[in-house]
Amino acid sequence: MMTYTVYGAAGSGSVPVEAALTLIGAPYAVIEAATFEGDAEREKVAPVNPMRQVPVLITPDGETLTESAAILIWLAEQHPEAALAPEPGDPRRAQFLRWMTFVPASIYSMYWVRDVPSRLVGDDPKAQAEMDRRTQDRISACWAMMEEQLQPGRFLLGDEMTVLDLYVAVVSRWRPLRPRFHQVAPRMGQVVRRVDALPELADFWPKRFAFEGDYADPAPKP
Structure with a gap:
């Protein structure tokens, strides 16, 4: 192969x-x-x-x-x-494409400036701090909107996992980090924890995105 x-x-x-x-x-x-x-x-x-x-x-x-x-x-x-995506004709297909487009267009795109703030606001520390605050607020607002529009099952589009679940599980780890993600998107938060815990990825996550330190996920409420 x-x-x-x-x-x-x-x-x-x-x-x-x-x-x-x-x-x-x-x-x-x-x-x-x-x-x-x-x-x-x-x-x-x-x-x-x-x-x-x-x-x-x-x-x-x-x-x-x-x-x-x-x-x-x-x-x-x-x-x-x-079986990582609904096929054409599947009733989940439209929402799958919708959210697979929404995540990069509305959320992932924020990190182009967050990674290098000077790209848009120059070297002024105050401007960079304001940019940081506003982009975190925008990212959180987008997650909240997605939360309102979805009706997750075990996974975001129902009981079968798709690449959308992998996508959100990773992007939700970025700043403003998982604690705020869980605050604005609690039902989606249950899903991404389920993805984090997939046995098939137990060896993968520690090597490629160790969920510790700043990226540690807060314990779910009992």
Whole structure:
């Protein structure tokens, strides 16, 4: 079986892609490129993505895919045996596509400026602090809106897990971190804890996004 190649980094947007590949059982290799750490890391990605962003997926056929949501949807479609996305005609399909688009458009996009605040507000510490506060508020508001619109079962779209669950489980770990996520999206919070605890990913999470320190999930209320 031919191998996928993922350009990514621990704790980054490549993690849901790597998690999906792990659940699929497809062999893959990671080229570590922590693009949020500076220009040298971003240049590692430049040959495969002019935007100098991760994740990037190189397929076994040599095709290059960028954009985390597109990669996740494509992987699920290429490996239907893994049942990680509702197929066309499934009544869950429309909402699956809706939220797989919403997460990167409304939430993930905030991190382009949060990773390097000077991109939009220059080097003024006060402006950067205000940007930090406002983007955290915006991210929280988006999670809250998603919470209001969903009726989760065991997972976000019902009783079967999809790549949307992997996506939200990772992005909800980023700032403003899980405590605030659970505050604004408690039902979704139950789902992401379920994803965190998947036995199939028990070895994966500690290696690629260790849920400890700032990223530790608060204990659920009894």
